[in-house]
Amino acid sequence: xxxxxxxxxxxxVQDTLQTRTNGKxxxxxxxxxxxxxxxxxxxxxxxxxxxxxxxxxxxxxxCTGKRVEEISQAGDYLVQNVEVAxxxxxxxxxxxxxxxxxxxxxxxRGNRLAWDGYGSCRSGLxxxxxxxxxAPDGRLVGVPEEDMxxxxxxxxxxxxxxxxxxxxxxxxxxxxxxxxxxxxxYLGEVVDxxxxxxxxxxxxxxxxxxxxxxxxxxxxxxxxEFYHGKSLHQRFAGSVMVNKQQPSCHVLDTxxxxxxxxxxxxxxxxxxxxxxxxxxxxxxxxxLKTFPSLRDMDRWPxxxxxxxxxxxxxxxxxxxxxxxxxxxxxxxxxxHTMWPxxxxxxxxxxxxxxxxxxxxxxLVTREYNKCLARDxxxxxxxxLENTQRGIETGILTQxxxxxxxxxxxxxxxxxxxxxxx
Amino acid sequence: xxxxxxxxxxxxxxxxxxxxxxxxxxxxxxxxxTSTMTQIQxxxxxxxxxxxxxxxxxxxxxxxxxxxxxxxxxxxAQRLLYLSLAMAEVTTAVELYQQPGVPDGFDPRxxxxxxxxxxx
Numbered sequence: 001x002x003x004x005x006x007x008x009x010x011x012x013v014q015d016t017l018q019t020r021t022n023g024k025x026x027x028x029x030x031x032x033x034x035x036x037x038x039x040x041x042x043x044x045x046x047x048x049x050x051x052x053x054x055x056x057x058x059x060x061x062x063c064t065g066k067r068v069e070e071i072s073q074a075g076d077y078l079v080q081n082v083e084v085a086x087x088x089x090x091x092x093x094x095x096x097x098x099x100x101x102x103x104x105x106x107x108x109r110g111n112r113l114a115w116d117g118y119g120s121c122r123s124g125l126x127x128x129x130x131x132x133x134x135a136p137d138g139r140l141v142g143v144p145e146e147d148m149x150x151x152x153x154x155x156x157x158x159x160x161x162x163x164x165x166x167x168x169x170x171x172x173x174x175x176x177x178x179x180x181x182x183x184x185x186y187l188g189e190v191v192d193x194x195x196x197x198x199x200x201x202x203x204x205x206x207x208x209x210x211x212x213x214x215x216x217x218x219x220x221x222x223x224x225e226f227y228h229g230k231s232l233h234q235r236f237a238g239s240v241m242v243n244k245q246q247p248s249c250h251v252l253d254t255x256x257x258x259x260x261x262x263x264x265x266x267x268x269x270x271x272x273x274x275x276x277x278x279x280x281x282x283x284x285x286x287x288l289k290t291f292p293s294l295r296d297m298d299r300w301p302x303x304x305x306x307x308x309x310x311x312x313x314x315x316x317x318x319x320x321x322x323x324x325x326x327x328x329x330x331x332x333x334x335x336h337t338m339w340p341x342x343x344x345x346x347x348x349x350x351x352x353x354x355x356x357x358x359x360x361x362x363l364v365t366r367e368y369n370k371c372l373a374r375d376x377x378x379x380x381x382x383x384l385e386n387t388q389r390g391i392e393t394g395i396l397t398q399x400x401x402x403x404x405x406x407x408x409x410x411x412x413x414x415x416x417x418x419x420x421x
Numbered sequence: 422x423x424x425x426x427x428x429x430x431x432x433x434x435x436x437x438x439x440x441x442x443x444x445x446x447x448x449x450x451x452x453x454x455t456s457t458m459t460q461i462q463x464x465x466x467x468x469x470x471x472x473x474x475x476x477x478x479x480x481x482x483x484x485x486x487x488x489x490x491x492x493x494x495x496x497x498a499q500r501l502l503y504l505s506l507a508m509a510e511v512t513t514a515v516e517l518y519q520q521p522g523v524p525d526g527f528d529p530r531x532x533x534x535x536x537x538x539x540x541x
Contacts (some may be wrong), residue, residue, distance in 0.1 A: 210532045235517045275516040277516060284476045359481070361480035363479075367506045370509075371509055371510050371513060375517070375523045378526035379523055379526055384527075
């Protein structure tokens with residue numbers, strides 16, 4: 001009897017492995033991507049970086065990672081620097097409620113108009129240099145000694161607009177003065193997959209920024225797979241990721257879109273370590289580890305745990321080129337924005353979106369989650385500059401990409417196609 | 422009150438509060454990283470059996486968002502809150518890493534909490 005059970009388990013494992021080998025590997029569904037190793041050129045080459053600037057960052061929609069709630073009142077603004085494009089964008093909430101983007105450059109002599117990250121300019125934004133003042137909708141409304149200029153009309157000197165649009169509260173910009181497609185066209189299937197997600201009910205609960213001496217793709221690629229979860233994050237995720245049925249499999253599903261992609265990861269939360277603080281936090285608030293009840297899964301957005309698996313850990317969504325979300329539950333996600341600066345410098349913004357604490361006790365439970373997420377990010381951060389250094393030795397000319405790192409392969413192809421265009 | 426104390430039922434934690442009841446994440450993280458594991462473990466071991474009572478006490482104070490609510494709390498509750506936030510800070514050191522910092526982790530002084538410099 002025991003033999004039979006053993007055999008059946010053995011058979012089912014064999015079957016699964018065989019099925020995967022015979023065509024269930026995700027990568028083989030996309031023959032145009034191939035299976036060859038990828039070149040390290042993008043991590044190293046100043047020429048390639050220039051191409052990325054011109055063909056990608058100056059042309060596609062870029063998620064700022066900032067949310068409309070951060071500039072909720074008329075006149076509120078924030079500054080989004082885009083070093084790769086050598087520009088700075090001012091995002092302002094108008095009196096009509098619209099969020100508009102402008103190049104953060106005074107039209108008099110070119111001084112940077114707003115120097116602070118966040119501010120409010122209800123009564124107009126005044127340049128510190130000569131006192132020119134602009135309305136929140138970009139019109140030039142005040143010029144000291146205006147009568148001393150020649151053939152001068154203020155209407156000719158409004159701020160230069162930047163194409164700006166909003167998806168689910170996230171502010172996107174496009175530095176192409178005439179974007180060939182709208183933001184919603186650009187986002188494609190992602191719009192439907194995440195419709196209904198509680199983005200508007202989850203405030204920015206923590207946010208960190210780090211400058212890294214590494215190419216922006218090293219930063220990005222580190223977040224496009226969770227192969228590293230079993231090793232780099234073994235203390236946090238190791239036990240949850242153990243898949244006895246298919247030890248090499250940690251992916252439940254993946255979808256590649258025209259530009260963007262998603263991947264859904266296996267994880268068995270019953271194997272979460274129930275440490276003393278974990279139990280207290282679960283009792284008095286929400287825990288990122290023991291989170292969410294899987295009870296109401298049928299009511300979740302289509303794109304959250306798309307296979308409706310009970311062994312679901314989280315999903316990642318990659319919005320090409322610089323935005324990445326990790327959806328951990330219907331009411332908890334984190335997001336990464338990655339900005340190139342130079343070929344070997346980049347800026348990483350990592351944020352947590354978490355339910356609004358209702359009591360001071362929930363401030364403590366939120367802090368527990370924040371510190372846990374931060375420390376896991378510090379694990380991520382440890383590899384970035386070391387990988388750049390390793391690649392700069394010239395020892396690697398290419399690197400192999402396994403099936404479950406497919407999003408890296410796809411993102412590389414999307415960039416290659418845009419650069420060749 | 423110039424010298425705030427903890428609420429009456431938590432005065433036994435006062436020596437810990439002198440060290441750990443710090444107002445910002447950066448200060449609490451710095452305190453964690455400059456403490457020995459013995460000090461951190463002692464802090465954790467003393468706090469843990471009191472945390473249920475602490476969280477029940479802090480649960481009385483409802484908060485609004487925005488603005489950040491901490492300043493609106495009575496001073497003694499605020500001190501208890503800061504102390505509890507430090508407990509949240511050291512939890513991974515004790516429960517995950519068994520050492521003060523993240524093993525081989527990225528330098529937290531370069532991983533900057535925006536909230537502390539963001540205008541509100």
